[in-house]
Amino acid sequence: MSSVSYLPEQRRSEILAILSRGEPVSAAELAVRFSVSEDAIRRDLRKLAAEGLCEKVYGGALPVSPSAQPYSSRAGEDRSRKEALATVALTLLMPRQCVFLDVGSTNALLAEMLPSNLDLTVVTNSVPVMAALMDRPGISLFALGGSVGGQAGGMTGAQAVSDMERYRFDLAFLGTCSLCPETGVTAFDGDDAEVKRAAARNSEKIAVMVTTDKLGARLPHKVLPMEQIDYLVSEGEAAQQPLHLYQTQNNQILTTANVDTNSVKEK
Amino acid sequence: MSSVSYLPEQRRSEILAILSRGEPVSAAELAVRFSVSEDAIRRDLRKLAAEGLCEKVYGGALPVSPSAQPYSSRAGEDRSRKEALATVALTLLMPRQCVFLDVGSTNALLAEMLPSNLDLTVVTNSVPVMAALMDRPGISLFALGGSVGGQAGGMTGAQAVSDMERYRFDLAFLGTCSLCPETGVTAFDGDDAEVKRAAARNSEKIAVMVTTDKLGARLPHKVLPMEQIDYLVSEGEAAQQPLHLYQTQNNQILTTANVDTNSVKEK
């Protein structure tokens, strides 16, 4: 930011960093940001595009198709579905909010995709989320303490629960092991469920992201009834479990289907 | 600043210190900073890059990309040197002990190499350590809570310090930013230093692992004097900084050269 002069390579690397979290870049903006002419920026973008690291378009560049670039070979199908969920979930975020990100692979993906320009504060008990956000400028990151249980992939137990009282969230993304209309969110692990309930207690709004395979099943530990969920982010209409069953008086159901992919930048 | 002439090795060490803080360096700036020609600096950077300690780019050098660093890919000899250190450090562990693993890449390697059959309890503030150990059977893992600062790669700040009081360690591995005979362990970051001191307070024994490039330099924040260190794990005799300078009345010096516990005092 304050660095008077960027190294060329460093500049490209920063551009790539912006791109890699899904944000489009404008040549004009970058020119001011790095105090160089637009020509230099355009040359950078052209170079990156030549390496397949972004897509050059009129006015700037777009990140390469999310599921295509990184390590698509690995579990690609499932990952791209969760990426779609996370993309929709991003729309729930507002500047300067404090959000809780629970354990779970979908939340970890959401973390990777968080924009840097919203001045967010993130609290988490998930190790992957911490790994994704720990050196991201523009995001304040806090971690719960306590026992790290292998099963959930994050901190659970008494200390994590009591640490939760230190924070107040605008929005909490609960990792959802399972969701059914009658019982709401349920979990495998008792300690994990305890943490989720504590997060819910301290949050204004509660959001859950679910892939269709998580709909319908019931697990041993009750977390929250449907009524307490404010945002349900799901895939398109599920055959086995129609989404309308999950509609309550005060929740909002967002699906990956009816959200158009207008990834453009507003001006 | 004050020192009129730097030893070449000392200069490289300082450059490395800046780099390891995550800051890029410019050849021109370093040239004036050390009052040498840019050629000398470029030679230094080239040398460091050859060892995989930085990435040489046009205009200067960048710290090794955090994203390229993950848990196995970096085949640099730096890693193997640290692995050697960690191997030696493993001999300090006894069954059923409770150990603290601080932030730092060497400690992260140690975490990966921890045996599963010792019934260890590990407490850490390092995200990579958590990632390495979270689903390892045979190891109970606990994490400190608090603010996650990108620089150190783990939790720091007031909450981490107060969380430390919850535990009592048999052995604490402090991440050593730098070590010199007169000042002992020093660190870049004040909050980080605070956490290290808290760990030391709550531990029976204190161990540090250092690669030779960390010997000699002094950083702003004092952590612990040499006298409080019980185990120093180092590489073989260092040219610039003979190990015997680090010998105190009650420490034990282990090197990767002679793995035997022939330490104790000078004969």
Added chain:
DNA sequence: TCCGGTTTTGCACGTTTATGCAAATTACGG
């Protein structure tokens, strides 16, 4: 103390890379 070998350093040289400007070209919106 002197001496040979090694390392480090600064400088000169030709080469590569980065940058900004101007002119020609292309894409976009109406």
Added chain:
DNA sequence: CCGTAATTTGCATAAACGTGCAAAACCGGA
């Protein structure tokens, strides 16, 4: 179909680079 803005291309300048070389500093042994 036209005008504006973005883009490409070519070019000139400046900065950074690698290499070879010789002087200087340093080190260890006699």
